Amino acid sequence: MVDTPDFEHVVFGSTPLCALLAGLLASAHGRRVCLVGDPHTAFRLHHGFDLAIDVMARPETLTLLQGLTEETLKLINGLGKGLVERIDPLFISETAQSSAGLDHFRHLALAFGYGVEPIVDPQLSAHAICRVRDVAMLPPGRIEPALEAWLDGLGVRRLARSTTEIWLRRDGTVRLTHNDSELTGANAVLADDAAVTTHVPEDQRDKMLVSESRLLLLAEPDRAVPGPLLCWLDRGVSVNQAGRAGIAVVAGGDPATAAQRIGASAARHGALKRAGEALVPALRTADGAPYLGTARNSRATVLAGFGPTAAFFAPAIARYIAGAARSDEAAWFTARGASRGRPRSSVTDISMVTA
Template sequence: MSDGPVDFAIFGSDPLAQLLAGLLASQHRQRIVLISADRSVFGLNSAMDLSIGAFTRPETWALLRQAVSETTKLLVRIGAKAGIERIDPVLFAETAEGKQALAYIRHVAHGFGQHVERLATGAMGMDRDGILFRDAIWLDRARTQPMLSTWLQRNGVKRLAASKVQVTFNSSGGAEIATEGNTLRAERAVLADDNSIITMVAKTLFGQQLRQYASTVLLTEPAGPLLAPVMMQIDRALTLSQGPTRAVAALVAAGADDALAQAGGLLANHAHLRLAGLGKFQHLRTGDGAQFIGRLQFGGPEIIAGMGPTGAFMAPALARWLAGSASAEESGYFGHRDVRDNAGSLVADYAPGLAP
């Protein structure tokens, strides 16, 4: 039996994938199916959603200036205001290359309206430089998720569990999705999170565009306050965060042993801190540090990767791009982040702490 066709099949579990699905349905009148997997491990999230990141490209900060406001207003409108936290996050580095990138990030972000302050010498410990962003937005996924689910249902987005479907992609960018005796045809398929890409695309097809790496999420028991609610060490791709429970979550681009050592070094001043949870994940980065939006060289589904912590905030602009109604600025931005030669990349960005 075959169900009626849909315009887009969106694959992903993160807020970016859900926002894309809902926006394409509600604002662009597209027929949508969202195929998601449960990516939490004992309540641990493998990524975070923050309105700033370690970006050196001026055009990224220019796009974020409008995108963050638009996404925040959308979340308030759908009833997810409780999931929006305004914080003052810190970015820091200890290597010479990382410190140079940090100084450039501060300069460029300030030029596009971000309130960025250099931390006093020694605030991050010996041999580290840090900058503090004022009034950034951090999404609490646990509080946001129920409102996103209601919004998706209200706008007619069909939801399927990734574990219950079999998917066949075609060279034109569409897909056939078989589930429980039914087959659903999608005109276009979009893989919008790392797990979907890793699960559905053979690693041999990544070419020089995508690189897979292990990451670890550590959760401690409640601890004393960190210097900031979110702290990103940009030259190690390590993020510490601390919410209302005072537990510290560490997202580290490394295997478990290295992650414990790296996070433990940063938390050495918190005596007798005990580990409460550990999750292992696989993630993707791009070969040149920039975002990837497009198809790999073999054709097939459209892929969104390398968005960093700001992916959810880019959702309205990405939805317009997919629907063919993007502004000139948005078209220029996303259009240059398709398949490219990393050696001569015109959009290369700082690629923190990961070996080639």
């Protein structure tokens, strides 16, 4: 007789996507779910920004994202007030290649009804700047406590990664030890970069996944940022006005050049007084498209490369994992699955350059 696992899905990760995915698997699909990650703390630096748009080239992705954004915001607005901000992010390119991609995105977004406009700012050393109007953003520091309370209300078990021993098996199942109790899960879902890099050795990851580092910085500039969120495509740097706390900066790519790229991106704001800094492992995809597949020699589910829009894909990811995806969603995820060493040329997308 085979023992019934304690959980049908064990989601690993500490981002809003991870919490939303765990909650939706429980609430919308009736699954027994455990979330293993780092509990929210006000002292945790921003690992990224959850934004309902990104520079992209594929119309099928923007079509999917539009519908999912409405679905996600309906859920989040039901969790409390002040959990969604509306901002006008700036996307900045400095080379001919990235400017061509940004121009393609601008025309695509216009066709989909987004308020998109090219702007000129003499103080920004840029080849092209694109502003997107009225974009939903999940404010870091406010969304996490609301999601944790929601999960508790759903009966989703939450375990701190630091106090949990984890064993992933090749068949995708998982065994956990927490406070001398042993728990089991039928399906491991590695839903953020930290989870993937921690539990899947590099030689067992799909070749489409590229390891890099991410420098996180909280700083106090001399002058205000000219917008709530600036994304420098060629530098791989995002700068967010973090209220009275100053600015939160995330820089991907080579850690040896990250500080220099951040300095160039924030040069117009004067000297930066650093209030916090961390270097964390990260992943990107070689073709710029999201990835939802498995590890090599394992059936554990791996998510990577969804960028700032990751949280807004949560409803579709939950349906896909639960075997309830709509036909358009299933086709989209299948095309962005494991490459098995082959190029995914049909889904290649625009990505930030993080040299």
